[in-house]
Amino acid sequence: MTTFKTLGQFIIEKQADFPYAKGELSRLLRDIGIAAKIVNREVNKAGLGDILGDAGAVNVQGEGQKKLDVYADEQFIRALTSGGECCVVASEEHEHPIYINSDVSKNAKYIVCIDPLDGSSNIDVNVSVGTIFSIYRRRSTGGQAMPEDILQPGNQQVAAGYVVYGSSTMLVYTTGNGVNGFTLDPSIGEFCLSHPDIRIPDQGYIYSINEGNYKKFSEGIKKYIKYCEAEDPQTRRPYASRYIGSLVADIHRNLLLGGIYMYPHTLSHPQGKLRLLYECNPIAFIVEQAGGKATNGTERILDLIPNQLHQRCPCFMGSKQMVDMVESFIQRVD
Ligand code: AHG
Ligand code: MN
Ligand code: MN
Ligand code: MN
Numbered sequence: 001m002t003t004f005k006t007l008g009q010f011i012i013e014k015q016a017d018f019p020y021a022k023g024e025l026s027r028l029l030r031d032i033g034i035a036a037k038i039v040n041r042e043v044n045k046a047g048l049g050d051i052l053g054d055a056g057a058v059n060v061q062g063e064g065q066k067k068l069d070v071y072a073d074e075q076f077i078r079a080l081t082s083g084g085e086c087c088v089v090a091s092e093e094h095e096h097p098i099y100i101n102s103d104v105s106k107n108a109k110y111i112v113c114i115d116p117l118d119g120s121s122n123i124d125v126n127v128s129v130g131t132i133f134s135i136y137r138r139r140s141t142g143g144q145a146m147p148e149d150i151l152q153p154g155n156q157q158v159a160a161g162y163v164v165y166g167s168s169t170m171l172v173y174t175t176g177n178g179v180n181g182f183t184l185d186p187s188i189g190e191f192c193l194s195h196p197d198i199r200i201p202d203q204g205y206i207y208s209i210n211e212g213n214y215k216k217f218s219e220g221i222k223k224y225i226k227y228c229e230a231e232d233p234q235t236r237r238p239y240a241s242r243y244i245g246s247l248v249a250d251i252h253r254n255l256l257l258g259g260i261y262m263y264p265h266t267l268s269h270p271q272g273k274l275r276l277l278y279e280c281n282p283i284a285f286i287v288e289q290a291g292g293k294a295t296n297g298t299e300r301i302l303d304l305i306p307n308q309l310h311q312r313c314p315c316f317m318g319s320k321q322m323v324d325m326v327e328s329f330i331q332r333v334d
Pocket of ligand 4: 069092115116117118119120
């Protein structure tokens with residue numbers, strides 16, 4: 001009989017590697033896993049209930065919120081608020097950070113930045129969506145957390161992960177010691193280790209970008225796209241173009257198969273679209289931990305110093321040699 005290791009067992013086993021750890025991070029990861037299962041239940045039956053469509057409000061980025069954006073946000077915030085391990089949550093769906101002031105939480109060690117539902121424009125048409133999370137240790141000691149606790153560079157993350165609600169549901173995370181993936185077994189309601197030690201191939205043959213924006217890209221990006229499309233059997237070009245429009249699903253595929261994901265700056269949007277704190281940083285941490293590379297075109301994403309909660313960042317992430325190549329195109333022309 002094949003025996004599976006559950007996420008809970010795996011987390012406890014890993015904690016034993018750190019004899020002085022008190023288990024707070026393990027409990028925080030477990031709480032995120034439980035909220036993910038609740039969101040998964042709703043995503044799975046989305047067409048049946050009254051959960052599809054717009055919530056009627058607009059978030060701080062000017063995006064219309066979907067009902068599932070609001071639902072997922074509520075579930076993760078509830079889990080993090082009641083868990084007692086997190087003192088502040090920064091969410092895509094809230095303009096300001098949420099400081100948790102209960103007696104148990106206000107002195108807690110950890111900060112969570114979260115994109116509760118990623119790719120939400122796909123939900124109404126039954127295409128994969130996700131959740132992305134990033135965990136930091138607070139810098140201030142005792143009392144209410146401070147804004148500088150949230151605006152830490154990505155290289156300070158202690159853990160990051162995503163959940164992809166796809167043809168099966170998976171949770172993939174890192175604590176800075178490789179990347180592991182767990183598939184939800186719906187019959188027992190547990191995430192089970194299915195993809196230990198994920199490594200992204202150094203070179204891939206997939207490029208993922210919203211080519212509808214082609215005319216707005218800089219010359220370097222346009223030339224790199226032409227390079228991907230060019231015929232050259234020796235380098236296995238043309239590469240395949242694959243773009244779902246859910247960052248999590250696009251990254252998950254490229255992580256397993258090799259490839260590059262790009263959301264570049266455009267002339268009108270010099271910072272691109274994706275948000276640094278709860279999209280680019282956690283994904284960059286995972287990609288690097290899997291052996292890949294993540295940059296904004298010239299600098300390592302994880303070394304950028306954030307100055308605003310919802311700031312955006314151009315991103316080029318995936319197989320190392322492909323990211324090196326796009327950087328060389330950007331530097332040559334821009
Ligand atoms: P979110 O649904 O959390 O607001 O994120 C949307 C992001 C990301 O998931 C996706 O990769 C990207 O927006 C797609 O943007 P385009 O539709 O501009 O390609
Ligand atoms: Mn959104
Ligand atoms: Mn998103
Ligand atoms: Mn979102």
